[in-house]
Amino acid sequence: MTRIVSIGPERLERWLAGFTERHGDTSYAVTPDQVTATADDGSRAEIEVPFGPLADLTPGGLVAHVLADRRIGLLLVRRGGYGAGVFEGGKLVDSKVGSRHVQGTTKAGGWSQQRFARRRDNQAREAFNAATEVAVRILGSAKLDVLVCGGDRKAIDTVLEDPRLKAIRPLVRPPFLGVADPRQKVLEQAGVDARAIRIELTDPPGSD
Incomplete structure:
Protein backbone atom coordinates (compact mmCIF):
# COMPACT_ATOMS: atom_id res chain seq x y z
CA MET A 1 0.00 0.00 0.00
CA THR A 2 1.21 3.50 -0.83
CA ARG A 3 0.25 6.69 0.97
CA ILE A 4 1.43 10.27 1.24
CA VAL A 5 2.45 11.95 4.49
CA SER A 6 3.47 15.56 5.06
CA ILE A 7 5.72 16.73 7.87
CA GLY A 8 7.30 20.01 8.88
CA PRO A 9 11.00 20.58 8.08
CA GLU A 10 11.89 20.52 11.77
CA ARG A 11 10.61 16.93 12.04
CA LEU A 12 12.46 15.42 9.09
CA GLU A 13 15.65 14.29 10.85
CA ARG A 14 13.70 12.52 13.59
CA TRP A 15 11.30 11.04 11.02
CA LEU A 16 14.19 9.47 9.08
CA ALA A 17 15.61 7.98 12.27
CA GLY A 18 12.18 6.62 13.16
CA PHE A 19 11.82 5.06 9.71
CA THR A 20 14.99 3.04 10.33
CA GLU A 21 13.88 2.13 13.86
CA ARG A 22 10.56 0.81 12.54
CA HIS A 23 11.75 -0.94 9.38
CA GLY A 24 15.41 -1.88 9.80
CA ASP A 25 18.69 -0.79 8.23
CA THR A 26 18.06 1.75 5.51
CA SER A 27 19.89 2.59 2.29
CA TYR A 28 19.48 5.86 0.41
CA ALA A 29 19.40 6.80 -3.26
CA VAL A 30 19.83 10.56 -3.54
CA THR A 31 19.34 12.81 -6.58
CA PRO A 32 18.99 16.60 -6.74
CA ASP A 33 15.19 16.21 -6.86
CA GLN A 34 14.38 13.15 -4.76
CA VAL A 35 15.67 11.08 -1.87
CA THR A 36 14.55 7.46 -1.70
CA ALA A 37 14.99 5.49 1.52
CA THR A 38 14.68 1.69 1.28
CA ALA A 39 14.63 -0.38 4.47
CA ASP A 40 15.55 -4.02 5.08
CA ASP A 41 11.90 -5.07 5.30
CA GLY A 42 11.16 -3.61 1.84
CA SER A 43 9.51 -0.42 3.04
CA ARG A 44 10.28 2.59 0.88
CA ALA A 45 10.00 6.34 1.42
CA GLU A 46 10.30 8.67 -1.56
CA ILE A 47 10.94 12.24 -0.43
CA GLU A 48 10.51 15.15 -2.80
CA VAL A 49 13.27 17.73 -2.38
CA PRO A 50 11.47 21.02 -1.69
CA PHE A 51 12.85 24.16 -3.32
CA GLY A 52 15.50 22.07 -5.08
CA PRO A 53 17.85 21.15 -6.47
CA LEU A 54 19.68 19.48 -3.59
CA ALA A 55 23.40 20.28 -3.65
CA ASP A 56 24.70 17.90 -0.94
CA LEU A 57 23.49 14.49 -2.17
CA THR A 58 23.29 12.81 1.24
CA PRO A 59 20.49 12.29 3.79
CA GLY A 60 22.21 14.82 6.04
CA GLY A 61 22.37 17.21 3.13
CA LEU A 62 18.60 16.89 2.71
CA VAL A 63 18.02 17.72 6.38
CA ALA A 64 20.26 20.77 6.16
CA HIS A 65 18.54 21.82 2.91
CA VAL A 66 15.02 21.78 4.34
CA LEU A 67 16.13 23.63 7.48
CA ALA A 68 17.92 26.40 5.56
CA ASP A 69 16.65 29.91 6.18
CA ARG A 70 14.56 31.06 3.23
Whole structure:
Protein backbone atom coordinates (compact mmCIF):
# COMPACT_ATOMS: atom_id res chain seq x y z
CA MET A 1 0.00 0.00 0.00
CA THR A 2 1.21 3.50 -0.83
CA ARG A 3 0.25 6.69 0.97
CA ILE A 4 1.43 10.27 1.24
CA VAL A 5 2.45 11.95 4.49
CA SER A 6 3.47 15.56 5.06
CA ILE A 7 5.72 16.73 7.87
CA GLY A 8 7.30 20.01 8.88
CA PRO A 9 11.00 20.58 8.08
CA GLU A 10 11.89 20.52 11.77
CA ARG A 11 10.61 16.93 12.04
CA LEU A 12 12.46 15.42 9.09
CA GLU A 13 15.65 14.29 10.85
CA ARG A 14 13.70 12.52 13.59
CA TRP A 15 11.30 11.04 11.02
CA LEU A 16 14.19 9.47 9.08
CA ALA A 17 15.61 7.98 12.27
CA GLY A 18 12.18 6.62 13.16
CA PHE A 19 11.82 5.06 9.71
CA THR A 20 14.99 3.04 10.33
CA GLU A 21 13.88 2.13 13.86
CA ARG A 22 10.56 0.81 12.54
CA HIS A 23 11.75 -0.94 9.38
CA GLY A 24 15.41 -1.88 9.80
CA ASP A 25 18.69 -0.79 8.23
CA THR A 26 18.06 1.75 5.51
CA SER A 27 19.89 2.59 2.29
CA TYR A 28 19.48 5.86 0.41
CA ALA A 29 19.40 6.80 -3.26
CA VAL A 30 19.83 10.56 -3.54
CA THR A 31 19.34 12.81 -6.58
CA PRO A 32 18.99 16.60 -6.74
CA ASP A 33 15.19 16.21 -6.86
CA GLN A 34 14.38 13.15 -4.76
CA VAL A 35 15.67 11.08 -1.87
CA THR A 36 14.55 7.46 -1.70
CA ALA A 37 14.99 5.49 1.52
CA THR A 38 14.68 1.69 1.28
CA ALA A 39 14.63 -0.38 4.47
CA ASP A 40 15.55 -4.02 5.08
CA ASP A 41 11.90 -5.07 5.30
CA GLY A 42 11.16 -3.61 1.84
CA SER A 43 9.51 -0.42 3.04
CA ARG A 44 10.28 2.59 0.88
CA ALA A 45 10.00 6.34 1.42
CA GLU A 46 10.30 8.67 -1.56
CA ILE A 47 10.94 12.24 -0.43
CA GLU A 48 10.51 15.15 -2.80
CA VAL A 49 13.27 17.73 -2.38
CA PRO A 50 11.47 21.02 -1.69
CA PHE A 51 12.85 24.16 -3.32
CA GLY A 52 15.50 22.07 -5.08
CA PRO A 53 17.85 21.15 -6.47
CA LEU A 54 19.68 19.48 -3.59
CA ALA A 55 23.40 20.28 -3.65
CA ASP A 56 24.70 17.90 -0.94
CA LEU A 57 23.49 14.49 -2.17
CA THR A 58 23.29 12.81 1.24
CA PRO A 59 20.49 12.29 3.79
CA GLY A 60 22.21 14.82 6.04
CA GLY A 61 22.37 17.21 3.13
CA LEU A 62 18.60 16.89 2.71
CA VAL A 63 18.02 17.72 6.38
CA ALA A 64 20.26 20.77 6.16
CA HIS A 65 18.54 21.82 2.91
CA VAL A 66 15.02 21.78 4.34
CA LEU A 67 16.13 23.63 7.48
CA ALA A 68 17.92 26.40 5.56
CA ASP A 69 16.65 29.91 6.18
CA ARG A 70 14.56 31.06 3.23
CA ARG A 71 12.42 34.07 2.54
CA ILE A 72 9.33 32.49 1.01
CA GLY A 73 6.69 34.47 -0.82
CA LEU A 74 3.14 33.17 -1.04
CA LEU A 75 0.59 34.28 -3.64
CA LEU A 76 -2.98 32.96 -3.50
CA VAL A 77 -5.60 34.07 -5.99
CA ARG A 78 -9.12 32.86 -6.60
CA ARG A 79 -12.07 34.55 -8.25
CA GLY A 80 -13.48 35.48 -4.85
CA GLY A 81 -10.32 36.59 -3.06
CA TYR A 82 -6.58 36.98 -2.95
CA GLY A 83 -3.72 37.02 -0.50
CA ALA A 84 0.02 37.59 -0.48
CA GLY A 85 2.49 36.94 2.30
CA VAL A 86 6.17 36.76 3.12
CA PHE A 87 7.46 34.06 5.45
CA GLU A 88 10.87 33.96 7.10
CA GLY A 89 11.18 30.34 8.13
CA GLY A 90 7.79 29.56 9.55
CA LYS A 91 7.01 33.12 10.61
CA LEU A 92 4.68 35.36 8.61
CA VAL A 93 6.35 38.77 8.54
CA ASP A 94 4.19 40.65 6.02
CA SER A 95 0.81 39.94 4.45
CA LYS A 96 -2.36 41.29 2.92
CA VAL A 97 -5.60 39.55 2.01
CA GLY A 98 -8.69 40.92 0.30
CA SER A 99 -11.76 40.04 -1.72
CA ARG A 100 -13.89 41.33 -4.55
CA HIS A 101 -17.42 40.20 -5.33
CA VAL A 102 -17.67 38.24 -8.58
CA GLN A 103 -21.10 36.96 -9.54
CA GLY A 104 -21.67 33.31 -10.26
CA THR A 105 -23.33 31.76 -13.28
CA THR A 106 -26.92 32.34 -14.37
CA LYS A 107 -29.42 30.34 -16.40
CA ALA A 108 -30.82 33.44 -18.09
CA GLY A 109 -30.49 33.63 -21.88
CA GLY A 110 -30.33 36.23 -24.63
CA TRP A 111 -29.34 39.80 -23.89
CA SER A 112 -29.70 39.24 -20.15
CA GLN A 113 -27.09 36.50 -20.31
CA GLN A 114 -24.72 38.68 -22.30
CA ARG A 115 -25.08 41.63 -19.92
CA PHE A 116 -24.54 39.32 -16.99
CA ALA A 117 -21.42 37.84 -18.60
CA ARG A 118 -19.98 41.29 -19.28
CA ARG A 119 -20.64 42.36 -15.71
CA ARG A 120 -19.04 39.20 -14.35
CA ASP A 121 -16.00 39.63 -16.59
CA ASN A 122 -15.59 43.22 -15.39
CA GLN A 123 -15.86 42.11 -11.78
CA ALA A 124 -13.27 39.37 -12.33
CA ARG A 125 -10.94 41.88 -14.00
CA GLU A 126 -11.28 44.25 -11.05
CA ALA A 127 -10.60 41.38 -8.64
CA PHE A 128 -7.45 40.34 -10.50
CA ASN A 129 -6.29 43.97 -10.69
CA ALA A 130 -6.69 44.25 -6.92
CA ALA A 131 -4.79 40.97 -6.44
CA THR A 132 -2.00 42.27 -8.67
CA GLU A 133 -1.63 45.49 -6.70
CA VAL A 134 -1.36 43.50 -3.46
CA ALA A 135 1.20 41.15 -5.02
CA VAL A 136 3.30 44.11 -6.17
CA ARG A 137 3.08 45.78 -2.77
CA ILE A 138 3.87 42.70 -0.64
CA LEU A 139 6.06 40.58 -2.91
CA GLY A 140 7.52 42.85 -5.56
CA SER A 141 10.45 44.15 -3.51
CA ALA A 142 10.57 41.53 -0.74
CA LYS A 143 13.90 39.95 -1.82
CA LEU A 144 12.39 36.47 -1.97
CA ASP A 145 14.24 33.19 -2.32
CA VAL A 146 11.15 31.24 -3.41
CA LEU A 147 7.58 31.99 -4.51
CA VAL A 148 4.80 29.45 -3.90
CA CYS A 149 1.39 29.99 -5.48
CA GLY A 150 -2.09 28.58 -4.99
CA GLY A 151 -5.76 28.96 -5.77
CA ASP A 152 -6.66 29.19 -9.46
CA ARG A 153 -3.84 28.66 -11.95
CA LYS A 154 -5.36 30.95 -14.57
CA ALA A 155 -5.79 33.72 -12.03
CA ILE A 156 -2.20 33.30 -10.82
CA ASP A 157 -0.93 33.48 -14.41
CA THR A 158 -2.96 36.66 -14.95
CA VAL A 159 -1.46 38.33 -11.88
CA LEU A 160 2.12 37.27 -12.65
CA GLU A 161 1.87 38.68 -16.18
CA ASP A 162 2.19 42.17 -14.71
CA PRO A 163 5.59 43.63 -15.71
CA ARG A 164 6.20 44.80 -12.16
CA LEU A 165 6.33 41.16 -11.05
CA LYS A 166 8.77 40.06 -13.75
CA ALA A 167 11.63 39.61 -11.28
CA ILE A 168 9.76 37.12 -9.09
CA ARG A 169 8.25 34.95 -11.83
CA PRO A 170 11.37 32.74 -12.09
CA LEU A 171 11.17 32.10 -8.33
CA VAL A 172 7.95 30.07 -8.56
CA ARG A 173 8.38 26.56 -7.16
CA PRO A 174 6.00 23.70 -6.35
CA PRO A 175 3.78 22.80 -4.70
CA PHE A 176 0.81 24.59 -6.26
CA LEU A 177 -1.58 24.82 -3.33
CA GLY A 178 -5.29 24.11 -3.49
CA VAL A 179 -6.93 26.60 -1.13
CA ALA A 180 -10.30 28.02 -0.21
CA ASP A 181 -10.97 31.72 -0.83
CA PRO A 182 -7.93 33.36 0.75
CA ARG A 183 -8.45 34.76 4.23
CA GLN A 184 -5.80 35.40 6.87
CA LYS A 185 -6.06 31.93 8.40
CA VAL A 186 -6.00 30.35 4.93
CA LEU A 187 -2.85 32.31 4.12
CA GLU A 188 -1.18 31.28 7.37
CA GLN A 189 -2.01 27.59 6.80
CA ALA A 190 -0.78 27.85 3.21
CA GLY A 191 2.57 28.98 4.58
CA VAL A 192 2.76 25.81 6.66
CA ASP A 193 1.76 23.68 3.65
CA ALA A 194 4.32 25.38 1.41
CA ARG A 195 7.17 24.36 3.73
CA ALA A 196 5.90 20.81 4.35
CA ILE A 197 7.99 17.82 3.26
CA ARG A 198 5.97 15.39 1.14
CA ILE A 199 6.83 11.73 1.52
CA GLU A 200 5.37 8.83 -0.47
CA LEU A 201 5.45 5.76 1.74
CA THR A 202 5.25 2.24 0.33
CA ASP A 203 4.66 -0.63 2.74
CA PRO A 204 6.81 -3.78 2.52
CA PRO A 205 5.67 -6.58 0.20
CA GLY A 206 3.02 -8.86 1.72
CA SER A 207 1.91 -6.32 4.33
CA ASP A 208 -1.63 -5.94 2.93
